[in-house]
Amino acid sequence: MGKIIVAGIGPGSKEDVTPAVIEAVREADAIVGYKYYFQFIEEYVKDGGDCIDTGMKKERERAEQAFLLAEQGKTVVVISSGDAGLYGMAPLIYEMKMKQSSDIEIEVLPGISAFQKAASLLGAPIGHDVCLISLSDLMTPWDVIERRIKAAAVGDFVTAIYNPKSHGRYWQIYRLQELFLKYRSAETPVGYVRQAGREEQEIKVTTLEKFDPEEVDMFTVVLIGNSQSYLADDKFITPRGYYREKASDNTKIGQDIMIESFRTISSELKRQDYSLDHKWALLHAIHTTADFDMENILYTDPCAVETLYNKVANGQLKTIITDVTMVTSGIRKGALQRLDIEAKCYLSDPRVAELATKEGITRTQAGIRLAVEEHPNALFAFGNAPTALMELCDLIRKGKAQPTGIIAAPVGFVHVRESKHMVKPFKDIPKIIVEGRKGGSNLAATLCNAILTFDDAAQLKPGRDL
Secondary structure, three states: OOOOEEEEOOOOOOOOOOOHHHHHHHOEEEEEEEEHHHHHOOOHOOOOOOOEOOOOOOOHHHHHHHHHHHHHHOOEEEEEEEEEOOOOOOOHHHHHHHHOOOOOOEEEEEOHHHHHHHHHEEEEOOOEEEEEOOOOOOOOHHHHHHHHHHHHOOOOOOOEEEEEOOOOOOOHHHHHHHHHHHHHOOEEEEEEOOOOOOOEEEEEEEEEOOOOOHHHOEEEOOOOOEOOOOOOOEEOOOOOOOHHHHHHOOOOHHHHHHHHHHHHHHOOOOOOOOOOHHHHHHHHHHHHHOOOOOOEEEEEEEOOHHHHHHHHOOOOOOEEEOHHHHHHHHHHHHHHHHHOOEEEEEOHHHHHHHHHHHHHHHHHHHHHHHHHHHHHOOEEOOOOOOHHHOOOOHHHHHHOOOOEEEEEEEOOOOOOHHHHHHHHOOOOOOOEEEEOOOOOHHHHHHHHHHHHHHHHOOOOOOOOOO
16 A cells, blocks of 8 residues: 655745655655646656646646555655645645545645745744635635634734735735725735745735735735734834843833733724824723723824924923813823923912802813913813813903813713814814713823823834833
8 A cells, every 4th residue: 555645845946845855755656746846846756756747726636646646555745835734735635535435644744835935035024923814715705714804804913815816816805905904004014925935036015005916916925914013124023022021121010011001902993094193192092991982982183192292392382281180190290301391280279269259160160261361372181171171162262262282071961062062163273082971080181191102102102101
């Protein structure tokens, strides 16, 4: 009784064929495969060894031929490109053995897969958990493939794509890109290698947003990074975590936890196409509240966070006025000191009680009136009192206040929503608004912190001032 050895010959160069496969070919009586691949192993075939071509897309015939030869007592090597167990001949050979109740001995020799070769050429993109998906729907229904694509995207796997595109199958890779952009950042690294290991080899790195499906074909392997992947010196890197652990010696434990929390929140957002400006505020809001409804209710004017940060950085914005002391307490003291900013609440000012009694208004309203007299151009942050926010709106309309920016996050049931509606018509004032009834001092404070630390947003590295 003969034997069948199923061997992966690597992605397409003689240098990538393993010694175990070379030895198997040398001892084989027959090699069965697609003729294109014989060129990579023909120099190892012994005298009298047969190379039997079954043609492209003739996998069943190839397996049947191997069993016929093995039943004649021959040692047969069935070759697959890449790794024989990965979209290769190994599963079919074992299935046929079971169907035929054959006693033929089967051995599988692994090879370097196309995604591994591509990864080595791109840099180090598969340094963490990896998912492999074939876009060929010849034997797998597209609905199943699409579910797998969504699972990989949501699960934050580095994802290798086989069979991305062919002459008759052109739209599937576009759909994959569309799905990934729903769950991943537009800046997620993407690398692809065409004809890996062969003379025609082409290598390219880009981002998920800029990736052009027209540049790939059936000879291309595409690799999509996870939320930690990055590009550096035209190399695609997915860190395992060692450098971060080493770097944590220079950061506080609280900052490490906050960084990891932000990464988790970012990976679980329903959308990944937010502007960096809005996303930075959103991550702070969700981190503070653990409420992903913030995706639906946090409103920011275009570039509001960046604009206000730039005014802080260039010295135009020197004061933050809050409606209650709890907001002031939540603004990071380290950030205020680092940027030479003052955060003030007027509720404890002895003039407030007197003014409130005299005018028949709330103490928070009185505090805002006094604040506007002394700091009409401040950033105003509201986390508790809708009446205070309404007072500011009235003073703006009367020309007595010209805020550099407004954070509108009062919480409650009376006049809360109305107060936030009153803010929106001020088109020339950068605004951040927690719409509806939700809000709170903690939210107002964290949105202030988002502004003060916007220069950390691109690296997704919060907590420097903890």
